[in-house]
Structures are given as structure tokens and as C-alpha cells.
Amino acid sequence: MNIIKDYSPPENLLRDRVILVTGSGQGLGRAAAIAYARHGATVILHGRKVEKLEKVYDEIEALDKAQPVIYPLDLEKATDEDCSGLAAAIAEQLGRLDGILHNAAFLDGPCPLELQTMNQWQTLLKINLIAPFSITRACLPLLKSAPDASIIMTASTQGHNPTAYWGGFSVAKAGVEALVRIQADEWGKLPNLRINALIPGIVNTPQRAKTHPGEVKKTLPQPEDLMPNYLFLMGPDSKEIKGEIIACQTIH
Template sequence: MQIKTVHDYQPAADLLSNKVILVTGAGDGIGRQAALSFAEHGATVILLGRTVAKLEAVYDEIEQTGGPQPAIIPLDLKGATAQHYKDMASTIDNQFGRLDGVLHNAGILKILSPFTHIESDDFNDSMQINVTGPMLMTQALLPVMQKAPTASLVFTSSGVGRKGRAYWGSYAVSKFATEGLAQVIADEYENTNVRTNVINPGATRTAMRAKAYPAEDPKQLKTPLDLMPTYLYLMGDQSTKDNNLCFDAQ
């Protein structure tokens, strides 16, 4: 994938008005900030995640700041089946009639370990949550996205999804798979209303990063808010012609 950066992008205040955008992992970290920023720019945001209290806190924050009323979908990607995603897609279709954007952001980093210590349950969980879930969800959502004038599908990768790194085992493999999944969809839906791109957040001040680098000073890291120009660009109409690209958010 060709790499592109747009971190100097300055979004218009109403960039996402009238857009309906689903964000996975919307209760914490980068997904939480993306949901707040999309709503601030006018989007109706569908907040998907596994911890309802966190989703409700984001919901309340959007309402308090005067954003369009969001929706909540409590779903754990670990246990969700194809039928869960089909039911979810039909709920979205019935309620909104279209879907203008999906940010696949939810993800897990199990433990960093030597390759021979990777346990099959941890490997399977990483693949289920980081790859299989987003794949099945996308299959279910594409027909609803095709009802939008233009729709943006964004997958979240990582530096270790492009170059393998010692001890990053399951997570790195799952992010390589994410890039592959995005490329297949981008190629298949080229010249349709659905564009597919990948975002690499880069080192960002979140719970996941702190777990991977416990000794690091988080104040040295970019915050989720710092990344938002790229996330907003990808959901806005300026990126309509971008397809099959990888965006570095830093």
C-alpha cells in the first residue's frame, strides 16, 4: 500500500454533518477521541464496544457538548458471530437507512513474548478480535454502506503490521492480516461508492501503549487528539478519491 500523510489537514467545523459513522472500540483510547471528534464535526456516531459504562460516558459527553444524538451498540468482538453482525447491520439500516463511515479501531494487544511462548488461545483471541470480527462486521455492513452517497471504510494497523518485530507475535500477525483484508476489499470495491484505507496511529498515549511500554513517559507521546486531522480527513468528502492507501497519522 502507498503511504500518505495529511496531519496538517484542517477540517471544516461541519465536515461530517449528515454523516452516520460507526466507531468500534469507542469507549476508550483513540476510538473514544475519534467518536468525540466525529460528533464535534457533525456526525451521528454509532458507538460500539464491549464496556457499556465507557460507551455511556462517551454518549453523555457528546450530548453535553451539543453533538447529534449518538447510538450505542454493546458488542464484544471476541464472542460475536456472523449473525450478530447481520442483526447489527439490519438495526443500523432500519434506524438510519445508510452508513457513511466505519472506523475499525477496536483491538487488543495480548502479552509481548518470545515466539515460542505464544499460546494458541492468545493467538486465536488476537485474530478473532483484530481480524475475524472486523471482517465479518464488514461483510454485514457493506450493503448498508452502499446506500450512502460515498462511504469510508477505515481499518487500523500498526508499524508492526508492515514490518515484523521480535516479541510482537500475535499482534503483529493480526495487523499484517488487517492490511491484507483492507487491500482485498479496496481492490474489490474500487470504482464504487465505498473507499477503503488503512490508518497507522503511531505511538499514542493510551492504555494499550502503556501496557506495551510500561517504563515509557507517556507525556512524550502524541495524544489521541493529536491524531484527529487524519481520522477526520478519512471520514470527510476530501478523501473520496483515496482508496487502497495507508495513512500514517503522525
């Protein structure tokens, strides 16, 4: 499924909503956190490195919108208890949660399966699949009591159409698509809770620079170019869309 590229969200699209954005210190997560804040949301800035989150915090503060909150947590080391702690802190400090953008991701350089180790796979699966699952589960009571909650998982072309050398990362991202379908099916017709996946496609971010160092960056789509998709899926205009895997750009 592809969604409308020329979606023009109203300025107050996310007013009064509280949205958690994982991996919001750089790349697509940073752009989404700023876009959500610009459209009225109180954003919880999650990531690993506090300095990066503080920079995004300052950028949002300069917009003169709702004050964001910083919540660092290393998803590689996170336990179910840590995820419950995150949910408890949101409940205590903000009192509600209307959406999660699961965006944080980790990717090693591509290499053949025969060179990949169990430890590497554990890290890839933990950060890209297992931790998001646990965060969603921990936040479920808050999400269920929100009037219109949207969860966006970030999938990938490499999970949708796996090819050589992407190994554990592809498997984790393929798992993200399965997770979205299972979760949407379990939630059935719950009117106020939806989960979907976005496949960004090629975007100029630090992750892309790591995997494709020779590319001319300025010719690539920028994170901000994709924000209509991220806003549409987080806001009320997509309320009827559930369990979909949505490509922001044509999948090659």
C-alpha cells in the same frame, strides 16, 4: 503514504453522516468518536464495556450535536449473525451508514512465539482481523447505498514491519493491510465506497500504557493530535484515496 498533518476540517465535515466507531470507550476510538460527533456525524459507539461507552455518550451529548447511539458487542465472541444483527439495528434505527472506523483492538503483553498458544492466536486474530471483516461484510448493503462511504481499518507499525515478540498481534495487523488491499481491489472503481488503513504510530492510550508501562506519558502524542488524519480519511476530502496504508506519524 503520509497524509497532511495540518488538515483543517470544516465544522460541518460529517454533517448528516452516520459513522460506526468500534472500540470507542477509550483511547483513539473515544477521541475519534468525539471528533466525528463534533463535526456533525451521528456516531454509533461500539465497545465491550457499556460503562465506558456511556461516559463517551455523555461527553458527546454535552457538545449539543447529534445524539449518539451505544451498541455493545464483544468481538471475541461475535458471530456472523451478531454482525448482521448490528447492521440490521443500524438500518432500522438510523436508516443509513456512511462510514466505519475499525479501531477496537486487543493485545496481550509481548512475548516470544514459543510461549504463545493457539487459543491466544485465535483471540488476537478474531478481535483484530476477523470480526472487523465480518462487520464490514454485514454492513455492505448500507455502505453501498450511501453517497460517499469510507471505511478505515486501524493497522499498526507492528503489522507493517513485524518484529520479535509481537506474534499473533503483528500477524493480525499485517492481515489488516492485506484485507484493505484485497477489498479495495474487489471494489475496484466503485465511486462511492472506499477502504483504507491508518497506522497511528505511538500514541498515549491505555493500550500503549499496557505495552510500555515505563514511558513518560505526557511526552507522547495524544489521541486528539491525530484526529486531523481520522477526519480527513472519513470525510469527503479523501474521496479519491482508496486501498492505501497511511501512516499518521513517521514509521520507525
